[in-house]
Amino acid sequence: MLLAFSMMVSLGSVATVNAAEMENEFSTLKESSSFEEVAEVGSLEQFKGDSIDKIKMDDSGIALTATGDSYEANNGPAVATKGRYNKITYASLHDANDVDWYTIEVLDTSKPISVFLTNIPSGCDYDMYLLKYDSTLGITKMYYNLQSGTTAEELYGTVDEVGTYYVVVQASTSSSIENNFSSSNYTLYMGDYYRVGQYGYVDTGLDISFGNIPVGNTTPVYRGWYTYDLSNEASIPNDAIVTKIYLTGNGNGAYWLGFYKMMAAAGQGIQLESKIGQIEVMYSGDNQLLAKQKWLIGGKIMASTNFVWEPQILIAYKYAATISNMRFFA
Known part of the structure; x- marks a missing residue:
């Protein structure tokens, strides 16, 4: 079931929202969650x-x-x-x-x-x-x-x-x-029957600026959501299922404290667990999380001296070895 997202913004624009809005916009998919497991091929x-x-x-x-x-x-x-x-x-x-x-x-x-x-x-x-x-x-x-x-x-x-x-x-x-x-x-x-592939690492094209936030701040400052749309990405099979997502925390090298990366699968109404900036793996599992869809990227931070986040992304996936997918075979 698709959800309506009031905070979805176009690539490159900034939408600062409060904690309740960003954290509660979607249901969160934890790595231990049971979420529409991939239907296995029969006998x-x-x-x-x-x-x-x-x-x-x-x-x-x-x-x-x-x-x-x-x-x-x-x-x-x-x-x-x-x-x-x-x-x-x-x-x-x-x-x-x-x-x-x-x-x-x-x-x-x-x-x-x-x-x-x-x-x-x-x-x-x-x-x-x-x-x-x-x-x-x-x-x-x-x-x-x-x-x-x-x-x-x-x-x-x-x-x-x-x-x-x-x-x-x-x-x-x-x-x-x-x-x-x-x-x-x-x-x-x-x-x-299941073959594997990956998209990336590629630059998302995002430059997410957190501005100057003094040390001692007690309320997270949010940036997002930013759209990263793979719905029509020709290099990914239509039925590709995500097995891992990596999102880098690299940027302009400025100081930050308490920086967490956030990501959501807009097409399925699911948010991934937030991960601290140094941890690149945002998701690992075999749930039915589609690679080819509209993704949302955002973040929250406690302190920053004009930190600009410039994320790169890699999505590893599996897909069915069928006639229609034959062009993707290595």
Whole structure:
């Protein structure tokens, strides 16, 4: 629920308010607070299906020449491509018999994974499977979300067993397309569902002057709120969730006493705990605090010889490894 904020001011302007107004404008999010915890991705069980006996495999390891696919030969579990976890793979199905196998190692069943196939070449219909395979028992588990034509196929969630899994990309066995292959690449991602990124350190552009406040003053002097708007910041994914916020206390080097930094997430109506000037970490946690929103910055101080605060900010975040966020992958 969004709140109305009477004290919100434009970047660079000063609004001095009393303690009651600034401290009570928002509800405070403490690091121990329970605040709309991030909804965890569910299990891949919803995509679990019967083993399909039409999965192609050829473990001969005979490299196919002139394919333009640097991962060949990877037509079966014994010759499956390794080392592509958390990476984007560009490869092709270059003839009617081609199939591409890749391995991923799952070490923690509580950690969701993301597997998706996109940019299927025009006129083709490819399918993607996540499976467990045993050389004696064959395919023991299989997950898939089959789509027709060039529609992307996506699997997000947790599996119930650690170990080696295989991702298989092959031409659809149910398609009537002739010559269902192409020298053009498809795009495949296999890796963690949550990826991490950061914005900053960057200068906020704020010069917040506290003026001359004599030692012995007993009432905090406030400055703020100042708007720092990241709502339309193109370098941050839309669904990015804050994991840490750093706000520096640096300025013009003038003397101060009892300086506390203040920060609020205006878009969600939440204020962070105030932190003394030397402590840069304003927040650390996994609550559903959105990175991409309008932030407010302010401060309070007990004494100052014309201290000017010039804060820099860094926001660390996590975001979902989905097709729409692929451009943010490092």
